[in-house]
Amino acid sequence: MTYHVTTRRLGRDGALISFSLVYALQWQRAGRGYQLAATLQRIESDAPPEVLRLLSSALQPLVGETLTYLVAPDGRHVDMIDSDGLWERVAERTQALAAGADQPEARKLGAMLAALPAEERRRQASAEIRALVALANPDIPVAGGVRQDGAVRTIVTAEREILPIGEGARPLEVDNRWTIDTTTGLVLSEQRQSWIVEPGSKSRTLVEERMRVLHPGTNE
Secondary structure (H helix, E strand, C coil): CEEEEEEEEECCCCCEEEEEEEEEEEEEEECCEEEEEEEEEEEEECCCHHHHHHHHCCCHHHCCCEEEEEECCCCCCEEECCHHHHHHHHHHHHHHHHHHCCCHHHHHHHHHHHHCCHHHHHHHHHHHHHHHEHHHCCCCCCCCEEEEECCEEEEEEEEEEEEEECCEEEEEEEEEEEEEECCCCEEEEEEEEEEEECCCCCCEEEEEEEEEEEECCCCC
């Protein structure tokens, strides 16, 4: 399986900048549950080099690392195996990046990693994988618009809040969409779009989009 995690954000020039993480996934039985090996294969982006360096500085040390997780039999818990060992390796790679070139971002990252509590490091390291397992994904609501098409369930929600911007305030609308394979319990796709609504009109501008897409049966 291949798993793409993509974020698009509105840049200063008014264009959306894309940033993607590409994982290769391998599943196997582990007792009554499952063991998942997830390898971050590469980082893709259409951002300018100086922006990409900032975006990727936190994740570059993870490229090529295989992270191993245990998924509980009921699918409600996803735990990383040897998270402390992972962060030690990441810290070593980060220090090497900082020492090998003029990389102030890497030095800052090293200090941030050292300051994170162990529980927060574990939470961050498993966030993308927890999002992949429907029952472990904290963002999927119990209520919402639901459509069932065979084994595929689609859940759609919409949120609205007011953001203070400059001298005034603008409504922020957030559209969420999940498609779930009810046979496996995996989230096939997740899309979250954040829109700023223009004052006095129904026109709105996409300022951020987050997409997670699972490609079963492929391994790029």
